[in-house]
Structure formats: C-alpha cells, structure tokens
Amino acid sequence: MKPAPFAYVRPATLDDAVAELAATDGDGKVLAGGQSLVPVLAMRLGRPGTLVDINAVAGLDGLERRDGALRIGATVRQRHVERSSAAAAVPLLGLALPFVGHRELRSRGTVCGSLAHADPGAELPAVALCLGAALEVTGPRGRRTVRAADFFQGAMTTAVGPDEILTAVQFPAAGPGEGFGFAELARRHGDFALAGVVTRVRSRDGAVAEAVLSGFGVSDRPVTRDVTELVRAAAGEADVETALRPGTEELAREMVDTAGDAHGSQGYRRRLFAVLAARELARAHRRATESPS
Template sequence: MKPAPFAYVRPAAVADAVAELADGHGKVLAGGQSLVPVLAMRLGRPATLVDITAIEELQQLRRTGDRLRVGAAVRQRGVERAADAAAVPLLGMALPFVGHRELRSRGTVCGSLAHADPAAELPAVACCLGARIELAGPAGRRTVDARGFFVGAMTTAVGAEDVVTAVEFPVAAPGDGFGFGEIARRHGDFALAGVAAAVTVREGAVDAARLAGFGISDRPVFRDVTALMTAVGDDPDALRGATADLARELVDTGGDGHGSTGYRRRLFAVLTARELGAALARARSSEVSR
C-alpha cells in the first residue's frame, strides 16, 4: 500500500513546528522509522507531516553538568558513537538492541520515546533512569518525567499540538551500576521480554535499585526494587526466587504465537535476576575505582 495524500512542511524553528500542528491534524516526522510504515499501511492518515530535522536546536547532543541532553532530531546511531553519551552507560547497553544499524542511522531517540512501542528498549531505559522529556506546545514548554510519560500502548503524554524537543538523561556517578538484557527470536526483532536495571551502592551497601521491564505489558513497567536487593544481597538463589514473584506481578501481556504469558514471566524473571546481579557487581566496581 501507499500512504494517503498529505502535505509536507519543514520548519526552521520549534515555534513554527508547533504552529503547523495547531489544527491537530499534523504529525511530526524526525527519523520516520516508525511513522513511515504506519503511513504506508494507512494505519495513520495525518493531513500534514511536519519535518523537524531542519531545526538546529533539535540536532544537539550535549552534556551539561549531571544531565545528557538529546535533541529530538538526534539519530540513535549518533548517540551510540558520541563521546558524551558514554556518561549514560545504560544507553550504550540498550542501543545495539534497537532494530538494526541501518535503522538506527535514521531513527531518533526521541522518536522511539514518542512512538511508545511496548516492546521498545529506549522507553524502558528512560523510565529506569528517571529521564525527563521536554515538550513544546501552544502554551509553551513543559517537562514530563518518563515514568508518567507513557500512558499505554503507543500512547503518551504528547498532545496533538505538541512537539517533543529533547530528552534529558541523568549521567552516571561513582557507585552506579547498570544491566540490560532482552530475549527476542532474532536480533532486531521485537523483544519477548526485556529489562533495564540500575543499582547504586554507597559504602558497599545497596543504596537504591530500580528496574523497568518492556515487552511484558502495554507500556514500560517501572519498579523500585531497593528493598528486594537489600534483602537478598549477593544470594543468587534468593534473587531468582524474588524475581519470579516480581514477574508474576508485573507481566500481564497476553500470550501470542511467540510465547504465552507464563513463558514471558519465566523470561523476565531470569533476565531480571541476571541483570540486577550484574548491575550490583558493576556498581561495587565503580565505587571502588572512584
């Protein structure tokens, strides 16, 4: 199939992009790796495509203090290769799992967040880290915490007249450790289950632990698991038992031809135990080497 007819504009400023969306019938185009297939299958029929790739401020990737700011037109591949992005290790762990290199050369980080596929890696990373997503709309700019940004499957806090302008990730500090893993039928396929984990250690003890699961519900599922990690410590058997209980609570996606709900729960439990354990080990190593 071919897309339904649409108008195309390429504004040079965020205010102009917002103005083009004022009637509520437009759609923002950045990388197009999710949007173009939707248009081709006529699952979406926007009257106007608003191409934001000519807006200079949206092409910037920079570290400022304890935050890494990724503009809405920054390609995923560009983040993979940027020296500043190394300050957010979880991004570097997750990005190689996002589709294939050719897709990451066009797809954007913010585009993946705005698309909000339940099996996507970057929304889970944003939730795990407590990233902040900046939106511009008719009333000005506002910031939404990633953990409140995702409303449901492919549904977010972005309004019809809004433009996602950037996402800000907190940079890692000494004593922080991370883990990331997913199971898919083939590399680049949608994840059957996946987890992003972050653990902070202070003076050898767990100070904080967070995780976000993906491919297991209609949106990324975030949990603070500090109490769990404090209780089980380095005991792998206790950790596996605790994550099995966690999987029964969090995994609610229905079964399909790729796997039942029970199968996804087993995958998630194993991944969570593995990545939390790896994050804890990295956190202790990071604290010792500071």
C-alpha cells in the same frame, strides 16, 4: 501499500513547527527519523492530514552533557548517540542502543522519536523510565518538562498533546557507585523483544542504596519497580542471582500482563522475565559494588 495522501511542511524554526502542527487541529504528525512513522503510514494504520518535518529546525540536533545530564535533541540519530563519547556518561544507552532495530535503521531513527512513538516493546522508553529521564515538550503554551514516569500512558500513547512536539530528553549521567544491566530476548536480532529488562543499582559504602527494575515487551507500556529491598536482601548471599530468583518470579507475575501469542505464552514470558531480571539485577549489583562510591 502506499500512504494515504497528506500535506507536507518543513519549517525552519521551532516556533513555526509548533504553529504548523497547531494549525492541523489534531490531524498532524511530527516527522523526525520516520523509522516508526513511515511504516505506519505505508500500512495505513495512521492517516494524518499533514506531516510536519522538523529536520530543518535549528537547535534540535544538539547532543551535550550539562548539569549532570546528557541532553539529546529531537533530531539526534540513535547511531550518533551510540558512537558518541558524550553518551558514555549514560552507560545504559550504550547497553541498549545496539538492540534497537538494525544499524541501518539507527542511522536514521532518533532517540526522541522512539520515546514519542512509545511502542511497548521498544528499548529506549524502558531505559528512560529506569533512569528517571526528563522529557522536554514544546507547544503553543510554551515549554514544559515531563518525568518519564508520567510520560508513557499506554501503547503508543504519551503525555505529548496533539499540538506539541517532544523537543529533547535529558538522561541523568551515571554517578559513583552505580551499576547497570540490560537484556532482552527476541526471535531474531532487531525483532521486538519477547521480554526485556533494564536494571540500575546504586551502592554506598558497599551496601545497596537503591535498585530499580524496568521491563519492556511485557505490558502495554514500560513498567518499573523499586526493588531496593529485594536486592539488599540478596546482596549478602554467595550467589546473588539465585537468591534473587524467588523475588523476580513474584515480580514477573505482577509486571507481565501481556497476553500470549504465537511467539510465546504469558507463562513463558513470565519465566523469561524472571530469569533475565535476576541475572541483570545481579550484574548491576556487581558493577555497582565494583565501582568507586
């Protein structure tokens, strides 16, 4: 299929981009990498009247570490982040990005584009949620910052208004005593995950101070839980992963609410989620305790 007809504009400044989007009266879409948007247009699942291409907008291609965070602009490609030494400040990005589509898609797709698209099976929204990322949104009323916990509101639905643009995201840099884990299972590499988990554990003086578990591909949006007490209770056992399993099985029953399909029943996804969660929480705990506090 081919996209329905649309108008195309390519502004050079952020103010012009916001003005062009506002002028569409809710009938416009922002184009950055296009790796999610273009297939939607081609299948006519979306029919915006205007595409506002922000690739020429100055200042949206920045990737820098400042004030204890990694700031990624709206037009920064996933592959650039994947290969950047600056991104080492956020280990979870290094763990997750190789699983985002294929290398060719990551060379064009953007980090902010994946977050704005908010596919419930996507990796980067779950990473943002697990880390407590801050998302910068710009519109006619100025710029505002939205916490990741408030950003994802449903399948392909975010806190970005129809006249606003996601202009950057800030991921907190890893601190001392932090460990991370990431895993997903898909039928083929690059496919959407049947279930995926993102984990973060912070230790202080050898004890668990904080633990967070996020999941994707298991609900209509990325989901997260504070699992500090669960990891703290298992930390003293000889086999931490095995000790975590009863708790992650209970979490799976709570967090995995997507219906079954041809690729896997709900029960299968819950079992898969429980196994991955226990494994990656144990891995994050080990990394956290091995990291200098």
